Amino acid sequence: MSIFVSHSNSTWVDEILSNGLNLGGFTLPENVVELILSKVPNEDILNCKLVCHTWKDIVARNSFLKLRFEEKGLNWNSIPDKFKSDSKYRPILHAHLRHGILSKNYVRNSSGQDEFRGWQKIAGDWIVSQEPFGCEPLPTSTFFKRVGQSCFVLKSYKGAKCYCIDLRKEGLTPEILELMLPFKLKFSQLYAASSSTPTMFKWSIVMWNEQKDFRRKYSSPIKILPSGKWQKVEYSFKFGNNARNLKELKGLRQIFLVNEVYTENTSTPDEIQRDPLNVKFARACVTLELLNSEPDESSSQAVSMEGGHD
Numbered sequence: 001m002s003i004f005v006s007h008s009n010s011t012w013v014d015e016i017l018s019n020g021l022n023l024g025g026f027t028l029p030e031n032v033v034e035l036i037l038s039k040v041p042n043e044d045i046l047n048c049k050l051v052c053h054t055w056k057d058i059v060a061r062n063s064f065l066k067l068r069f070e071e072k073g074l075n076w077n078s079i080p081d082k083f084k085s086d087s088k089y090r091p092i093l094h095a096h097l098r099h100g101i102l103s104k105n106y107v108r109n110s111s112g113q114d115e116f117r118g119w120q121k122i123a124g125d126w127i128v129s130q131e132p133f134g135c136e137p138l139p140t141s142t143f144f145k146r147v148g149q150s151c152f153v154l155k156s157y158k159g160a161k162c163y164c165i166d167l168r169k170e171g172l173t174p175e176i177l178e179l180m181l182p183f184k185l186k187f188s189q190l191y192a193a194s195s196s197t198p199t200m201f202k203w204s205i206v207m208w209n210e211q212k213d214f215r216r217k218y219s220s221p222i223k224i225l226p227s228g229k230w231q232k233v234e235y236s237f238k239f240g241n242n243a244r245n246l247k248e249l250k251g252l253r254q255i256f257l258v259n260e261v262y263t264e265n266t267s268t269p270d271e272i273q274r275d276p277l278n279v280k281f282a283r284a285c286v287t288l289e290l291l292n293s294e295p296d297e298s299s300s301q302a303v304s305m306e307g308g309h310d
Contacts, residue, residue, distance in 0.1 A: 030054065033054075033055070035067065037055070037059065037064065039071065065084075065093055068097055069097065074097070074103065075103075078102075079096070079102070091175065091176060092176060092179050095173075100171075101172060101288060102290070105143070106255075106287070107163055107284045107285060109163075110285060111144070111150045111151055111152070112150045112151060115128050116161075118164075119152075119161050119162070119163050121159075121161050122159075122160040122258075124154050124155075124160060124161075124261070125155045126154055126155070127155060128150060128152060129151055130149065131149040132151050132192065134194030135192040135193070135228035135230070136192070136228055138190070138282055139230060141283070144283050150282070151281060152259075153278055153279070153280050154261050155278060157262075157263050159261050160258065161259050162256055162257060162258040162259070163257045164256055165254065165255040165256075165257075166254055167252060167254065167255065172288070174250045177239075177249045178246060178249055180288070180290060181246075182238070182239060182240040182291040183239055183288055183289060183290050184237060184239065184288075184289050184291060185239075185255070186234065186236045186285075186286070187235050187236065187285070188233065188283070188285045189203055189232070189257075189259070189281065189283070189284050189285070190230050190231065190232050191222075191224065191230070191233070191279065191280065191281050192229060192230045192279075193226050193228075193278065193280065194226055194278050198223070198263060199224040199261060199263055200221050200224070200262055201259070201279065202219060202220070202221045202222070202261075203220060203258065204217070204220075204256075204257075205218045205219075205237070205255065205258075206256040207255050209253055210251050211251070215248055215252060216237055220233070220235070224261075238295035240291075240294040240295045257284060
């Protein structure tokens with residue numbers, strides 16, 4: 001886009017500057033300029049603010065942001081009013097436009113729909129099945145509607161895999177996290193088993209800072225019963241506006257999800273061959289959810305690992 005301004009007519013210049021865009025001598029109304037700018041890529045929109053005062057004002061309007069939300073299929077009405085009414089929260093809105101920080105699952109390959117992309121197989125014989133076998137189908141879900149019926153399957157007597165989330169790459173910088181306080185990071189995982197072998201599932205959540213020191217850790221062993229039914233585990237790390245959490249968020253960088261499976265009693269190779277574990281995992285999920293009030297710190301069960309290692 002180009003702006004053509006002649007300095008020979010000050011009234012005409014004022015008119016152009018007041019509307020922001022002139023093409024071939026025709027001045028476009030501001031609402032049309034707003035519609036055009038709503039199509040500009042996220043990485044270029046900040047440059048549009050430098051063109052003139054009018055464009056800067058347009059880009060800052062809620063009506064403009066609403067157009068951009070609709071363009072990307074994001075629900076503008078689901079955004080808290082305080083984020084819309086105070087300009088200091090604009091970085092959150094732009095981060096949501098670019099990264100979807102308020103509505104996405106941060107585990108991009110939650111059920112093996114893209115094989116093992118993003119997952120690291122630490123131990124054991126893992127495969128991806130396009131649909132569960134030996135157990136019931138995955139329950140219906142509006143959130144996971146595009147994932148289908150795929151799942152991870154462990155076909156050995158023990159195994160482990162993990163997934164790493166880089167918060168900065170996902171749009172969750174320390175500045176954005178601080179603006180969104182209070183909030184919680186919610187974790188969930190579905191699992192099922194058809195094996196008759198007694199099995200333990202240990203799921204762990206570890207949060208690291210930039211120096212690779214633990215910030216928080218949660219780990220819970222769960223006995224898996226061979227019912228063939230999908231079970232769900234959940235946990236949340238909550239963050240409030242207190243000195244400890246603010247310090248914690250400044251260096252927060254990565255989240256590791258770890259799935260570890262092992263038998264209570266070691267089976268012989270022949271028994272494993274006849275009755276492999278076939279423990280299944282699907283719909284690993286990490287979401288960020290805003291809180292209406294400050295969390296009760298005493299209710300947290302997570303182990304604080306600030307400044308140290310296991």
